[in-house]
Amino acid sequence: MGMKTKIALGAVVGIVVIGAVSANAGDSDTGTADKGTSASADRQSGGAKDAGAGAGAGKGKEKAEKKVSQAEQFKAFVEENGTAQEKEAVSHVTKVQGADEQNDILDTADVYTDFTGGIMGEGTGPAKLIASAFADWKQSENGLVTVYDADGELLGNGQF
Numbered sequence: 001m002g003m004k005t006k007i008a009l010g011a012v013v014g015i016v017v018i019g020a021v022s023a024n025a026g027d028s029d030t031g032t033a034d035k036g037t038s039a040s041a042d043r044q045s046g047g048a049k050d051a052g053a054g055a056g057a058g059k060g061k062e063k064a065e066k067k068v069s070q071a072e073q074f075k076a077f078v079e080e081n082g083t084a085q086e087k088e089a090v091s092h093v094t095k096v097q098g099a100d101e102q103n104d105i106l107d108t109a110d111v112y113t114d115f116t117g118g119i120m121g122e123g124t125g126p127a128k129l130i131a132s133a134f135a136d137w138k139q140s141e142n143g144l145v146t147v148y149d150a151d152g153e154l155l156g157n158g159q160f
Contacts, residue, residue: 070096074111077137086133089126094150099138107143109134109160118153131158 068076071093078090098109111130115123127147134145135158143160 070099074099074134074137078133081136082133086129089129090133092123092126093130099134102138102140102143104141107138107140107160109138109143109145111145111147112152113147113149113155115149115155116151118149118151119155121149121155123147123149123155127156128158131156131160134158135160 074096075090075093078086082090092113092115093111094114095112096109097112098107101107111134113123113127113130115121115126117123130147131145135143138145138160140160144157145160146157147155149155
């Protein structure tokens with residue numbers, strides 16, 4: 001009774017935990033996935049849905065589809081709210097991933113820069129400033145931001 005019962009109980013608890021995490025992840029979604037799916041479908045089809053619409057309606061949709069990248073949003077935030085050192089460090093940011101998908105369970109974001117040399121290079125100090133500025137931009141109960149150099153090597157990380 002002892003070993004088999006423990007294994008069965010462990011499996012049931014594992015399934016319940018996975019179900020709870022999945023349910024929480026689905027609750028925080030406000031329908032943005034559907035918008036992204038239809039927008040990407042429109043891009044793949046070449047905007048065929050807009051072909052029958054008037055010229056004014058097509059231009060309005062094009063502006064709505066032109067979304068500012070996460071890196072540009074981050075840079076704009078730091079430009080408005082950051083210190084001079086943070087502004088200098090963030091000017092090296094080339095790409096940000098994962099900043100728009102948060103569920104407060106385990107949020108991760110990646111920030112890519114144009115620094116070189118990895119952990120021993122010149123970007124280690126600015127990486128801490130970038131991570132700090134990112135924490136000012138996005139808040140999470142359990143978030144981790146990782147900063148990478150141009151070759152994808154780790155420069156630093158921080159909580160947000």
